[in-house]
Amino acid sequence: MHLFFLLPSTGFLGWQLRAMNSTLFIIGVIGNIISVLVFVSPIPTFWRIVRNRSTEDFEAAPYVLTLLNTLLWLYYGLTKPDGLLIATVNGFGAVMETIYVVLFLVYAADNVKRVKTAKLVAALDIGFFGIVFVATTFAIGGLDMKIIVIGLICACLSVFMYGSPLAAVRTVIASRSVEYMPFFLSFFLFLNGGVWAMYAILDRDVFLGVPNGIGCFLGGIQLVIYAAYKNSKVGCQSPNNDEVAYDASTSLLSSDDRRYGQNDVSIRV
Secondary structure (H helix, E strand, O other): OOHHHOOOOOHHHHHHHHHHHHHHHHHHHHHHHHHHHHHHOOHHHHHHHHHHOOOOOOOOHHHHHHHHHHHHHHHHHHHOOOOHHHHHHHHHHHHHHHHHHHHHHHOOOOHHHHHHHHHHHHHHHHHHHHHHHHHHHHHOOOHHHHHHHHHHHHHHHHHHHHHOOHHHHHHHHHHOOOOOOOHHHHHHHHHHHHHHHHHHHHHOOHHHHHHHHHHHHHHHHHHHHHHHHOOOOOOOOOOOHHHHHHHHOOOOOOOOOOOOOOOOOOOOO
16 A cells, blocks of 8 residues: 555645645556557457458467466456556456457467467466466465565566567568568557556556566667668568568567568557
8 A cells, every 4th residue: 555545635745645646547547548559459450360260370379478468467456455557457458368369269270270279378378377376366475475476477477578579670670671560569569668667656566667667668669770761662572571571470569460461469568
């Protein structure tokens, strides 16, 4: 529980604390709005999958990982006494990612992909999350220690996921083209990370602040790379171009489904 809930709400100090509380709430709401936009960004890709009744060359793994990420942050938000805004947006994200994963199972291009996706869901979204939930619920005593353990797991996974889009940067530099690094992917990574990092600073939440601070930094790097190569006329036209496209498509939050089987993923707070 924060200090401003314990101190008297009168005088200059009380006014400052109420103002900080209001600012924290406003930033959290803005962060929720941005994160919702990020979570719904793959809808065009999945509309294509439903229309064609096939997942084609799209990969389910990034969506399965993002579902795990949202489930863990939802659990963190529900466990933390003042984590309502964190829980709200990740609850929405968990619902959206579940829909995406179900569509992958229903419209899998072949039975091999369907089985592979089902195994990933069983191992990560059910198995790993279940182990974390059971361990923190029954094996760890005390709310503070439980929050620390869940927060560390969430932070580590988020840092990994925020770093995934760097594959697109490598592709841009190699091909001297931003064709495989959608602008809004980088922009929303930067904006989403920045807003939630600011929220974490005001809330004094290191587990939320570190991964989102890193995400903001990495998103900024991608924006710089995009600006440097956006007017470049040189593109990679080698026979391995499809493989390059596949590497770039592993980026989180990618919403560009116009190219040969690129993946389209969303990330959480």
